[in-house]
């Protein structure tokens with residue numbers, strides 16, 4: 001929020017609360033997803049390594065236009081389609097050695113919390129209902145766009161294309177969407193419908209971590225509108241709401257072009273790990289600082305692959321030498337000089353990792 005590097009101090013010493021926006025499970029996850037979740041897995045592991053107890057919540061947006069569309073095309077229920085891709089995602093995360101978060105809630109299990117939150121926002125005069133839809137009124141919230149640093153007029157231009165004339169301001173966004181035919185719905189005070197996209201993260205983060213928590217993460221494409229809207233919703237309902245530290249990871253580009261489905265230059269995690277060791281992908285991703293864009297190229301991943309094999313080969317060689325001594329019950333003294341070298345590496349590791357996670361330096365110095 002301050003756009004500055006600041007010392008990180010958890011609200012409660014030794015405990016860290018972290019929320020990271022999860023996937024919308026309607027297809028196999030791509031390298032961009034791997035990028036985000038590996039980046040936050042590194043953070044999660046490092047915070048734990050430093051002795052913190054970490055409450056790490058990552059959600060699943062298991063109700064969404066894309067899921068409904070895919071489910072209808074495939075003749076499946078929304079629930080079965082999203083469950084299938086949640087499962088596929090978990091397999092990918094295992095392959096990439098991303099630890100499971102402490103909690104992985106699904107929005108469909110938290111509709112009551114979403115309704116409670118929207119009710120509170122309306123009571124405080126920051127939202128209005130029209131024909132079963134509920135919109136957040138951006139003009140009622142002067143802090144809007146503080147996170148992204150945008151100005152309201154910029155958004156208006158972008159919104160004109162699909163302008164909903166019922167909205168008081170084109171930038172107002174949906175908290176609740178009235179049910180359309182053939183779509184799953186839940187009963188609410190505004191009629192049957194389902195949550196808008198942004199509200200779920202405000203509802204679930206508050207439910208699991210409270211109104212004030214330490215870290216909120218996600219890809220930088222989520223800064224606007226998703227996280228901006230989260231801030232607005234949470235604070236409009238409970239003014240004390242605060243995220244102590246926002247962290248956003250960079251994109252994945254392909255040969256210096258942004259990787260996207262429309263450009264047809266994107267890869268799924270499965271595409272890559274069918275060709276390379278999953279650790280090669282992990283190495284490749286963390287070799288770039290988490291806030292910078294990663295440039296995906298065959299050469300880059302090939303290099304990562306070679307370095308991962310070098311690590312495994314070294315471990316294997318060491319084990320081969322050491323096992324002979326172990327078998328014979330001979331203790332192996334560690335020479336002082338070596339010990340100092342290990343100590344130095346360890347100190348550098350701590351220094352780099354504690355300075356905004358300089359994983360590139362860690363890997364370059366040690367691997």
Ligand SMILES: [Zn+2]
Pocket residue numbers: 020021022201226
């Ligand atoms: Zn989110």
